[in-house]
Amino acid sequence: MADIKIKSMTESSLLVAITVIVALVGVYIPLLGEVAILIWPLPILILEVRHGLKWALLSVLAAGIIMAILIEPMSAIRLVLGFAPPAIALGYGFRRALPAGQNLLISLVTAVISMLLALGLFLAITGINPFNMELEMMEDTFNSSISAYEAMGVPADKVAEMKDNFGQAFKLVGMLMPLIIICSGLITTLINYVMGRKVLTHLGYNLPKLPPLDQWRLPVALFYLFGFSLVGIYWGESRNISLLTQISYNAFFLTTCTGFVQGVAILSSLLRNKISRWMFWIIIGFIFINGLLAQLLAFVGLFDMIFDYRKRFSARRN
Known part of the structure; x- marks a missing residue:
């Protein structure tokens, strides 16, 4: 002791x-x-x-x-x-x-x-x-x-x-x-x-690890929050409700970021074993700094929360 x-x-x-x-x-x-x-x-x-x-x-x-x-x-x-x-x-x-x-x-x-x-x-x-x-x-x-x-x-x-x-x-x-x-x-x-x-x-500890990027799936509630944020931005700005506008903009950017993460997970699943990982991250970096491509990937990720594209792709392969 x-x-x-x-x-x-x-x-x-x-x-x-x-x-x-x-x-x-x-x-x-x-x-x-x-x-x-x-x-x-x-x-x-x-x-x-x-x-x-x-x-x-x-x-x-x-x-x-x-x-x-x-x-x-x-x-x-x-x-x-x-x-x-x-x-x-x-x-x-x-x-x-x-x-x-x-x-x-x-x-x-x-x-x-x-x-x-x-x-x-x-x-x-x-x-x-x-x-x-x-x-x-x-x-x-x-x-x-x-x-x-x-x-x-x-x-x-x-x-x-x-x-x-x-x-x-x-x-x-x-x-x-x-x-x-x-x-x-x-x-x-x-x-x-x-x-x-x-x-x-x-140091010898056996600890839980994060699942592989290909398997990341975020809650479908984020998609609905994204939709509510768009409505909130419209109502807040058209009626000068500052608090609603601020909450809605924060929700919009939060859900857009989560959509981008899910979009990256989809690409990771699709491109796994097709290109090297360093090339994959170079592509993600290029998408990230390109506003239009980043927004498109975020939308893909948001809709994936409902439609689960990876499951559909997997079913077609089988």
Whole structure:
């Protein structure tokens, strides 16, 4: 028992040190810091699976105190409150051997709630809306770019067109903040699930893995949500119902993204063993950066939720 406790303390100390180092990289090193923040919860996840919830919570507390001293208390609180709970939820799912989809869903909900709590606490303590702060930074960057274009002699009508396009994009980004939070939570959860499972598998753990991409099928409810979002956008804009408009736009872009993912799964199934996987991902990358093709693939994926094209293709082959 003493040996187990010493081992837990040793690994906890090591992982706390790694967590603090990753946090320092995330705060002080540009670009690399964005990646570091995404994997910041990974040591907590690994510690919980190996030694249980108690050691994970103690490590989060220790890491938070050290970060508050070395970095800044508010940043430490935002990191701990925003990213530690999803890691603990993932660790719980791994320890319980929950199916991958169920574990990801629980962790995603936890991540979204945690991020909202962290943002709310930041607003309560500082009086600054973090959403507005991010939007102001974007606006300052854009204004600097416009000043540079004007100094280079870009025609006034072109500058006015860029300002108009930015104004529309700026308004849309502000409207889609709820979706941005959901996507941020999903990216963080997915990255830590994949990396955490890979590390723990190397350590000898047998953990559920995500099904192959070819088999991904998203709930048919997303298709109906897509239809309701179109109706909501029409009603909201035609009757100046701002809340309905915002909810509908978030639902529209969310369901469009899920449709794109399902469309990629269809292509993966169709092209499996026909082209190399790296060539497949090059094609997906080309589709992704082409707005029209990406939208078409998203529509295919959305309708697949009802018609199940892969099942029909499989039946024809047989």
